[in-house]
Amino acid sequence: MSSIKVECVIKEQNEVGESPVWEEKDSTLLYVDIMGKRVNRWNSLTNQIDSIATEKLVGSVVPRQAGGYVIAEGTRFAFVDWVKRSVTPVANVDDREKPNTRFNDGKVDPAGRFFAGTMGLDMKPDVTDGALYTLLPDHSVVQHFDQVHLSNGLDWSLDHHIFYYIDSLAFMVEAFDYDIQTGGLSNRRMVYNMEKDEGIPDGMCIDTEGKLWVACYNAGRVLRIDPQTGKRLQTVKLPAEKTTSCCFGGKDYSDLYVTSAYAGMDADSLAKHPEAGCTFKVSGLGVKGIPPFSYTG
Numbered sequence: 001m002s003s004i005k006v007e008c009v010i011k012e013q014n015e016v017g018e019s020p021v022w023e024e025k026d027s028t029l030l031y032v033d034i035m036g037k038r039v040n041r042w043n044s045l046t047n048q049i050d051s052i053a054t055e056k057l058v059g060s061v062v063p064r065q066a067g068g069y070v071i072a073e074g075t076r077f078a079f080v081d082w083v084k085r086s087v088t089p090v091a092n093v094d095d096r097e098k099p100n101t102r103f104n105d106g107k108v109d110p111a112g113r114f115f116a117g118t119m120g121l122d123m124k125p126d127v128t129d130g131a132l133y134t135l136l137p138d139h140s141v142v143q144h145f146d147q148v149h150l151s152n153g154l155d156w157s158l159d160h161h162i163f164y165y166i167d168s169l170a171f172m173v174e175a176f177d178y179d180i181q182t183g184g185l186s187n188r189r190m191v192y193n194m195e196k197d198e199g200i201p202d203g204m205c206i207d208t209e210g211k212l213w214v215a216c217y218n219a220g221r222v223l224r225i226d227p228q229t230g231k232r233l234q235t236v237k238l239p240a241e242k243t244t245s246c247c248f249g250g251k252d253y254s255d256l257y258v259t260s261a262y263a264g265m266d267a268d269s270l271a272k273h274p275e276a277g278c279t280f281k282v283s284g285l286g287v288k289g290i291p292p293f294s295y296t297g
Helices: 267-272
Strands: 005-010 017-023 028-033 038-043 049-053 058-063 069-073 076-081 086-092 101-108 114-120 130-135 141-148 151-156 162-167 172-179 184-193 200-206 212-217 221-226 231-237 243-249 255-260 279-283
Touching: 017 058, 017 101, 017 200, 017 255, 028 058, 038 058, 058 114, 069 086, 069 101, 069 114, 101 151, 114 141, 114 151, 130 151, 151 212, 162 200, 172 200, 212 255, 221 243
Parallel strands: 017 243, 058 101, 151 200, 200 243
Antiparallel strands: 005 279, 017 028, 028 038, 038 049, 058 069, 069 076, 076 086, 101 114, 114 130, 130 141, 151 162, 162 172, 172 184, 200 212, 212 221, 212 243, 221 231, 243 255, 255 279
């Protein structure tokens, strides 16, 4: 394995950077700043950042096959037209019994459905007001399950038969049997239990060997996990404690991009971690990722 290099590539700091997606055609990294209410596109060739403001806290962004993007913001899904600089609401998941929720992480499945989950705004360990939803290509919304603390990382196995999922405050990575025809989930089980020093599991992605990469909030690292054996295979340390999510990108999808946050850090913590909220590129891992899927609606 070649030597691993960690480089701070996006120096603009995000309060809570999240949901990185590589756009191969433009060599850009798409991501959000949740608390900053912004969707960002960083051009790796020019080092320029272009941003669009959102009305509500924006948890995730994904590419749309018809052009533009889809975001999960507040308690709604919306389309983003980058050329017109417009945000158009598509569907709402308002739960009147649980009003203090917002969307968090999301990703498109191999069939073009947009999965995204919610979380309680309080983020207390005993609050399970979140749920997991899918925006179907016909713009209707399905709720898969509720009783979620903080819906976070998600991805699918290479054969599309397994859905991997993180509820951060459950401190584990879970798996479901996945029906690619219907988008249905069944047979929930644990595949990895976080160890004490590994922090809070946040965003994740999968590589071409079927292994999961999990960003660990408050632990400054990304773990490579074998979901078949439940073993940790590798730990990559980052110079930002609040690592939030990761995706593969760059040439041949051989670089791992990692977002981070600075929200909630005091002056002393920021002085110790001056790159908090920046986005990093990890190269030399010796593995590759797969291109993201696009929402087909």
